[in-house]
Amino acid sequence: MGEVMTAQGRSLPAEDTADLREIGFRSLDFSELALRVEDELGDELNFDAPGLRRIATVGDVLDFIEQLQSA
Amino acid sequence: MSEAPRSEAPSAVPPASVVLVSGGSRGLGLAIVTDLLAAGLKVAAFARTVTPELTALGEKYPDHLHYGSVDVNDSAAGQAFVRDVENALGPIDALVNNAAIGQDSLHVHTSAEHLAEIIQTNLTSPLILTRFVLRRMLAKGLKGRIVNITSICAQRGYPGLVAYSATKGGMDAATRSLARELGGRILANAVAPGFFASEMSAVLGQTQLDQIVRRTPTGHLTEPEDVLPVVRMLLLENTNLNGQVLVIDGAASI
Numbered sequence: 001m002g003e004v005m006t007a008q009g010r011s012l013p014a015e016d017t018a019d020l021r022e023i024g025f026r027s028l029d030f031s032e033l034a035l036r037v038e039d040e041l042g043d044e045l046n047f048d049a050p051g052l053r054r055i056a057t058v059g060d061v062l063d064f065i066e067q068l069q070s071a
Numbered sequence: 072m073s074e075a076p077r078s079e080a081p082s083a084v085p086p087a088s089v090v091l092v093s094g095g096s097r098g099l100g101l102a103i104v105t106d107l108l109a110a111g112l113k114v115a116a117f118a119r120t121v122t123p124e125l126t127a128l129g130e131k132y133p134d135h136l137h138y139g140s141v142d143v144n145d146s147a148a149g150q151a152f153v154r155d156v157e158n159a160l161g162p163i164d165a166l167v168n169n170a171a172i173g174q175d176s177l178h179v180h181t182s183a184e185h186l187a188e189i190i191q192t193n194l195t196s197p198l199i200l201t202r203f204v205l206r207r208m209l210a211k212g213l214k215g216r217i218v219n220i221t222s223i224c225a226q227r228g229y230p231g232l233v234a235y236s237a238t239k240g241g242m243d244a245a246t247r248s249l250a251r252e253l254g255g256r257i258l259a260n261a262v263a264p265g266f267f268a269s270e271m272s273a274v275l276g277q278t279q280l281d282q283i284v285r286r287t288p289t290g291h292l293t294e295p296e297d298v299l300p301v302v303r304m305l306l307l308e309n310t311n312l313n314g315q316v317l318v319i320d321g322a323a324s325i
Contacts, residue, residue: 007212028209028254035210 001025001061004033016059027052030061037065045069084214084258086307087165089113091156093143093200094170096122099220099264102295103167103302108132110303115156115163117141117149118170135160143170143196150203157207164215165306166204168197168242171220174235175275186234193238198245208257218305219246219261220298221316226263227324231275239263243316250314258313260305265293265320289321 002012005025013023020026030052034045045068055064090107094100095116101124104116108128115137116125129136137159141148156163171193174181201217208215224232225239242261249259266275266283284292297319305312318324 004212026254028252028256032209032212035206039210 001033001058003036004029013058016057016062018058020056020058020061023058025058025061030055033061033065034068037069041069083309084216084256085164086309087112087216089115089156089160089163090165090167090306091153091163091204092116092167092169093197094118095138096120096125098269099267099295099298100167100169101125101128102299103169104128104136106299106303107306108135110307111135112306113137113160115152115160117143117152119143143200144191146196146199146203149196149200153203153207162207162211162213163204164208164213165217166201166215167218167220167302167306168201169220170197171235171238174232177231178233181234189234190238193235194241197242201245201249205253205257215257216306217246217249217257217259218302219243219259220302221246221261221263223263223265223318223320223324225316226318229275246316247314255313258305260312260314261316262298262301262305263316263318263320264298265318265323267294268292283323287321287323291321293319293321 005012005023008029010024038045047068051064055061090112092100092104092107092114095104096118100116100118101122104114104125105128107114113135117139118125119140119142121138121140125138129138137156139152139155141152143149153163172189174189176185197219219242221239221242222236224236225243229236243263246259246261249257253259266280268280280292284290301317301319304310
């Protein structure tokens, strides 16, 4: 997540509670993150949009990615 | 997840540098490939059949053109071609969805199998190719551009082109949703040419084409040369055009 934000000239806040709206992390940024994880896993991570709508904080993103990886 | 606007304006999408053109071996596709190479871009082109004209371009631009024989309906081959292109030319940052098959049959006389083939080639396969190229772009953190070649048939009715029109309308609609979904990071537009003089068919015959010419304020049917500057603009210029369908038909349809 930090790499995605750094590539856009921003930085990842240290707090898991940081609001994604406030730090400008949008759904497309999440897609980029998921695709980077896919590259590492060598497997596709497909998911529906409603799952994304529940994500509001940095911690939510990390939890969601973890769930996808373990699914 | 929210789609709240960024606090700062997103930076512009840079001009395309490596463009993938489907159906680039003849007709408008070949003309687009030729034009982009002349403009100094790196171009990758595939088609079911590699023509002598495309081979000649490959000899003229050995470092800037990568081409091969790929059926757009063979997604595995298409994806392998994309990876080959990345190795040969660098990451793809623009896609021109041009490959399509025509139709020349009244709906009631078109077999279900042929309907499915038209939809597969003109709608499903381009969407699958777009998905794959977008995934590569996003994974590499790239911005980029998509140009879908559609048709005036998506907006006006013509006999003998029911399924073809449906697929082109589908691509126009997909263009708009892509523009929304990609949040300005990748610009998605469509170019919808009017009828080419070369498109005379049994259903849309010389009489109908003559009628279209008479009703066209510019007085002539569309030529590939009319389309090229528009495609080039969408790939290279910073215009803020996004999610649009640009009709190139001399105002025949308005």
